[in-house]
Amino acid sequence: MAEDVLMLNISSAPVTFYKKTNRRPLSTAEKWAQKKRESKRKAVFEPQESSASKQRKINQTGQQHTHKQKPQTPRSPSQRSNNRDTEENSDQGENSPAKSPSKVKTFPKKAPKEHGDHGRPFIKTSSLFRNNPEIPDVLSPAVNQVKEKVFTSNMFEELNLHPHLVATLHKVLNVTSMTSVQKKTIPVLMSGKDAVVRSQTGSGKTLAYGIPVVQFLQAMQPKVKRSDGPLAVLIVPTRELALQSFQMFQKLLKPFTWIVPGVLMGGEKRKAEKARLRKGINVLISTPGRLVDHIKNTLSIAFSAVRWLILDEADRTLDLGFEKDLTVILNALNATGLARQNVLLSATLTEGLSRLASISMKEPVSIHVSEGREETVEACPQAAPQALSDSYAVPERLQQHVVVVPSKLHLVCLAAFILAKCKFEQRQKLIVFISSCEAVEFLLTLFTAILCEKPSTSSTKHTSASLNFCRLHGNMRQEERTEVFQEFSQCKTGILLCTDVAARGLDLPQVTWIVQYNPPVSAAEYVHRVGRTARIGAQGSSLLFLTPSETAFVDVLAKHNISLSEMKMEDVLANLMKDERFKGRGKWDSKRSAAAFEQEVRERATVLQTDFENYVHANNESLQTAKSALQSFLRAYTTYPSSLKHIFHIRSLHLGHAAKSFGLRDAPQGLGSSITTNPANSKDSKKGKDKAKRPPKKLTAKERVSNLMRSEYLSGIDGESKSKKKRKKKKGQAEEEQSTTA
Numbered sequence: 001m002a003e004d005v006l007m008l009n010i011s012s013a014p015v016t017f018y019k020k021t022n023r024r025p026l027s028t029a030e031k032w033a034q035k036k037r038e039s040k041r042k043a044v045f046e047p048q049e050s051s052a053s054k055q056r057k058i059n060q061t062g063q064q065h066t067h068k069q070k071p072q073t074p075r076s077p078s079q080r081s082n083n084r085d086t087e088e089n090s091d092q093g094e095n096s097p098a099k100s101p102s103k104v105k106t107f108p109k110k111a112p113k114e115h116g117d118h119g120r121p122f123i124k125t126s127s128l129f130r131n132n133p134e135i136p137d138v139l140s141p142a143v144n145q146v147k148e149k150v151f152t153s154n155m156f157e158e159l160n161l162h163p164h165l166v167a168t169l170h171k172v173l174n175v176t177s178m179t180s181v182q183k184k185t186i187p188v189l190m191s192g193k194d195a196v197v198r199s200q201t202g203s204g205k206t207l208a209y210g211i212p213v214v215q216f217l218q219a220m221q222p223k224v225k226r227s228d229g230p231l232a233v234l235i236v237p238t239r240e241l242a243l244q245s246f247q248m249f250q251k252l253l254k255p256f257t258w259i260v261p262g263v264l265m266g267g268e269k270r271k272a273e274k275a276r277l278r279k280g281i282n283v284l285i286s287t288p289g290r291l292v293d294h295i296k297n298t299l300s301i302a303f304s305a306v307r308w309l310i311l312d313e314a315d316r317t318l319d320l321g322f323e324k325d326l327t328v329i330l331n332a333l334n335a336t337g338l339a340r341q342n343v344l345l346s347a348t349l350t351e352g353l354s355r356l357a358s359i360s361m362k363e364p365v366s367i368h369v370s371e372g373r374e375e376t377v378e379a380c381p382q383a384a385p386q387a388l389s390d391s392y393a394v395p396e397r398l399q400q401h402v403v404v405v406p407s408k409l410h411l412v413c414l415a416a417f418i419l420a421k422c423k424f425e426q427r428q429k430l431i432v433f434i435s436s437c438e439a440v441e442f443l444l445t446l447f448t449a450i451l452c453e454k455p456s457t458s459s460t461k462h463t464s465a466s467l468n469f470c471r472l473h474g475n476m477r478q479e480e481r482t483e484v485f486q487e488f489s490q491c492k493t494g495i496l497l498c499t500d501v502a503a504r505g506l507d508l509p510q511v512t513w514i515v516q517y518n519p520p521v522s523a524a525e526y527v528h529r530v531g532r533t534a535r536i537g538a539q540g541s542s543l544l545f546l547t548p549s550e551t552a553f554v555d556v557l558a559k560h561n562i563s564l565s566e567m568k569m570e571d572v573l574a575n576l577m578k579d580e581r582f583k584g585r586g587k588w589d590s591k592r593s594a595a596a597f598e599q600e601v602r603e604r605a606t607v608l609q610t611d612f613e614n615y616v617h618a619n620n621e622s623l624q625t626a627k628s629a630l631q632s633f634l635r636a637y638t639t640y641p642s643s644l645k646h647i648f649h650i651r652s653l654h655l656g657h658a659a660k661s662f663g664l665r666d667a668p669q670g671l672g673s674s675i676t677t678n679p680a681n682s683k684d685s686k687k688g689k690d691k692a693k694r695p696p697k698k699l700t701a702k703e704r705v706s707n708l709m710r711s712e713y714l715s716g717i718d719g720e721s722k723s724k725k726k727r728k729k730k731k732g733q734a735e736e737e738q739s740t741t742a
């Protein structure tokens with residue numbers, strides 16, 4: 001433990017605990033004085049146990065409680081005794097810099113005994129409300145939120161489309177009037193121009209390019225044949241989005257049966273894809289990596305007839321992570337020399353894309369829908385993408401919230417929120433974004449075990465629904481991914497725990513809440529995540545979790561004209577009052593004071609956290625799962641881009657507190673050394689000290705990219721690591737092997 005603290009420089013970093021303190025380090029005497037003040041303060045503010053209650057516990061156990069406990073068998077909340085120890089021997093296992101030495105003396109390290117009178121094992125409880133950093137007020141700066149009108153009163157009939165296409169839009173896709181982006185984009189693309197299109201999430205961009213492509217292909221003379229091969233190529237960053245876009249083209253092409261759409265995506269059998277390519281695919285939808293794979297290994301893929309290239313989620317597809325793949329694709333397409341229409345689309349296109357856009361496009365028309373530019377479709381040669389500002393539009397009916405939660409309380413706070421929405425409210429569908437595949441798996445198992453239990457008696461005051469958890473991330477088998485994606489699309493309620501693999505483009509109907517349990521890597525990713533709700537003019541809400549040291553991210557969002565309102569952590573936790581399974585040790589009476597209410601909330605949070613911890617520590621397997629989830633979370637934390645490192649830096653994480661958010665009582669040994677790369681984080685040896693004096697090694701652009709990409713692999717977005725590719729080659733699995741990372 002102590003080593004971890006040193007390695008991460010946590011103990012010497014007061015910024016971890018109190019935001020924006022530039023104080024000099026405290027002397028030992030000052031630290032003692034501070035601790036004394038702190039414990040006095042706690043005596044006033046923290047829930048206290050009566051001495052009678054303390055005495056009762058000592059009598060029951062025959063001893064005082066110890067620091068190191070054997071793992072307890074997890075017990076259902078209904079089995080639990082209400083006579084639990086809350087906030088008692090609470091700080092053990094955390095690398096808490098404010099731990100009082102006197103406390104350590106008070107509790108000798110003895111194994112727990114069973115209660116003599118009840119025959120129940122001693123239940124270790126968790127300290128949640130001590131030694132947390134102060135929660136600063138979050139003042140989201142006032143911004144002029146960019147507004148985009150979703151719908152227009154114009155009908156598709158006005159566009160001079162094939163009547164069967166219009167009929168399909170009405171009957172199959174159920175759409176009649178155009179959205180703003182469709183009204184602006186479709187005529188431009190039908191006139192044969194290239195375009196860079198930016199409009200908010202869920203505003204109908206897919207049809208904005210889908211309709212012109214189908215209109216063009218159905219009118220081609222001589223008639224399109226399968227043997228022509230790809231005439232339109234659509235590149236998207238994830239497999240689920242590829243599947244979704246493919247399904248949309250299937251619908252649009254219903255009346256034009258001679259035009260064949262097809263999808264290539266990692267995780268599918270290459271052999272089958274090759275066979276389909278041989279037969280002929282006219283509208284080819286693919287993830288970049290898989291298309292490159294076929295360009296290199298499939299003879300029958302030919303691009304001699306390609307007339308359209310569309311990059312959906314273009315900022316993601318064009319970013320450095322996919323640059324190499326895209327270069328291969330562009331070279332293959334350009335080799336044919338045929339005139340081609342190019343379209344780039346995203347909700348977050350900025351000027352950063354000008355470089356690649358200018359490589360692949362001819363005098364693109366820049367289209368954006370923000371108010372004030374309503375009717376301007378400017379032809380803007382070469383420099384078109386520069387016209388796009390850094391302000392992002394988010395759906396007007398999206399209510400955005402932020403909650404500041406100390407690391408220790410993250411897990412219970414998320415659980416309380418999920419219970420509130422999905423157990424005690426009707427028709428709620430949540431997506432929870434988490435930074436790594438392992439953490440998704442861990443939370444799925446934990447929540448299913450602890451939150452999904454049925455209430456033991458009829459004492460539950462509120463009517464409650466059963467919780468329906470599912471998960472989506474890049475380490476799942478493709479069939480399972482597809483199944484979950486389809487199921488969650490169709491269900492009316494439920495909770496999807498996922499990585500950023502679900503952040504882009506997915507059109508999952510009726511999602512009511514987006515929870516960002518781990519903050520996104522950029523403002524753009526924030527926009528895409530929240531964009532999974534409030535689509536096509538609907539209402540929706542989002543909640544961003546930040547720790548006290550991360551609150552400056554709100555200012556980063558404000559720079560992109562995104563404003564959030566604060567939700568108080570206490571209010572989220574207060575939802576636990578609806579769930580009798582986690583009630584505290586005393587009899588709760590709703591007529592009691594506000595202070596008693598607050599104490600009961602804290603007790604319930606503690607009971608819940610204790611359940612989580614008991615579950616995690618019940619056996620070695622669950623313990624290891626929690627540890628590797630924590631490790632993957634920390635790894636992901638090191639991959640924030642340098643522009644955000646002042647907010648999200650591994651050194652400002654408190655390992656012990658982060659461990660608690662994975663149900664761990666202790667921060668596992670050696671975690672720090674496996675995570676940190678900065679010499680300043682090495683042990684406090686002379687060598688380490690010397691190194692620490694040196695400025696951190698400046699990363700090359702390549703290293704920064706590989707760092708960033710590592711986070712994408714963690715979150716399961718399409719792509720493959722070099723080492724993985726090598727391993728695959730070695731095994732000679734080129735044909736059948738399925739990529740697990742996309």
Ligand SMILES: Nc1ncnc2c1ncn2[C@@H]1O[C@H](COP(=O)(O)OP(=O)(O)OP(=O)(O)O)[C@@H](O)[C@H]1O
Binds near residue numbers: 182536
């Ligand atoms: N004209 C329309 N009228 C009604 N619904 C529409 C219309 N156009 C598209 N939709 C529906 O709106 C939803 C969102 O569309 P789409 O997925 O194309 O949005 P998007 O702008 O691409 O979002 P994102 O930026 O998140 O990818 C889909 O369910 C689609 O069927």
